[in-house]
Amino acid sequence: MGRVILHYDMDAFFASVEIRDNKKLKNKPLVVGESIVTTASYSARKYGIHSAMSTAEAKRLCPNLLVLPCNKEKYALESARIHSLVEKITDKVEYIAFDEGFLDITEIIENYSSKEYFAQKFKKRIFEITGLTCSVGIGYNKLTAKIASDYNKPDGFYIFNSPKDFMEHIRDKNIKIIPGVGKKFIPVLEKKGIFKVEDIYKFSLQELISLFGVSRGSLLYYYSRGLDDRPVKKERKTVSIGNENTYRNSLQTEEELIREYTNIFEKTYKRLKEKNFLCSVVGIKIKYKDFTSITRSKQLSFPMDNKNDLFETTAALMEKIQIKDGIRLVGISFSHLVKKDTFKTQLSFKF
Known part of the structure; x- marks a missing residue:
């Protein structure tokens, strides 16, 4: 049996905590931050507002925008509650931030009727404990789990079972869906006729390395095919x-x-x-x-x-x-x- 990896991502985490704690904020465009947007609610995102934008610019896009101060202590406490719940499932956890992480569920998934059931149960339990929604992706490695969790946001889940399954779903997507492909790299790829993921398949590994270097060329070749051997491991010490x-x-x-x-x-x-x-x-x-x-x-x-x-x-x-x-x-x-x-x-x- 191959690996089974889950990636969870809390939906608009900081903003969702504030909305949960004040029902009057529900469905209103709001951001968390003072001079800079830290998190935007989904209602605010409809106006083109996003994190790292100045709150002044955000207000120009949405004059009735609510701007809430960032309460890091409250968010850290909420994150700790989520971590406590996650670690009751498995100790093979790698946290990426307050609001997201990877779980290696290879050894426990057989205790459940299906991956779909596990994803739904995971989401339901998070909501019962915190009153917050999350998006979940399950894949056969970290790459596919991460991309899967982005498919049905917010409050959804998606599952990739094999490289064939992954490639069928990703081949017609814009190249920017590949992790590590930033906006400065995209024009470089487009000059070589690479606009969609499937455009990578016409190049061999050595051709991609020759064109873009070992790191980028290898990343494009393997990630476009859903191949990623990175382990899920909990960091004991950050250097x-x-x-x-x-x-x-x-x-x-x-x-x-x-x-x-x-x-x-x-x-x-x-x-x-x-x-x-x-x-x-x-x-x-x-x-x-x-x-x-x-x-x-x-x-x-x-x-x-x-x-x-x-x-x-x-x-x-x-x-x-x-x-x-x-x-x-x-x-x-x-x-x-x-x-x-x-x-x-x-x-x-x-x-």
Whole structure:
């Protein structure tokens, strides 16, 4: 029997907690955040509002938008309740954030009548305990479980049982559905005639590596075919490398921000290479002149030290940052590190 992996993603988590605690907010467009949107309710998303957008811009899109302060202690408590429930099911859990995680249910799924039943029971139990909905994906690895959980959001579930099943569903989708394909990479792919997932299939692995490098080429080849051998493992210790700068004169323009985060990236990347680490998560930190701050992070498809890929991920996170009235601190971090000489690449798939 192959692996069975579940991915859960709480629906608009912060906003949903606030709506649950105040029924008058139901069906109203609202965001959680002060100067920057942290989470937007689904009613707000209909107006084009999304996370990392300034609340001022969000209000221009929706004048009657409600803006609620971020209560991190309440959300952390709610997350802990969810984690407690999840860990009663299995100890093979990997949390990605407050509101999502992977479960390896290979050894327990046979105790249930079907994967569909397990997904429904999981969602129902989460709702009974928290009053919150989640979207669930079940696949035969982390990649397929993650993509499945995005299919029927919010409050839905989807299941992939095999690579054949996965490829039939994904082949006509836009290439951006592949994790690791960002908006800067898309034009590069389109120049080679790759617009949909099925366009990848005409290239061999070696051709993709030749065109896009080992990391990107391998990712495109294997992920388009639903192949991913990464294990689900609970992190006992988070190791990170980071640098940040505080400015006496706040950054006022996009050009200044780009200049500064480029310099900070170079310092951080140099430390990564010196310590012989591979990075799995890229994070940024921004503090504004009014002392409000935001953090953003992106989990990579697999541990890497490719400078171009890491910088592109950093730049993609920074592109969503609003300058506002000035930025007084910029930080970049690489976390979930593994030693390069002890890491065995997981790209030896068979298909």
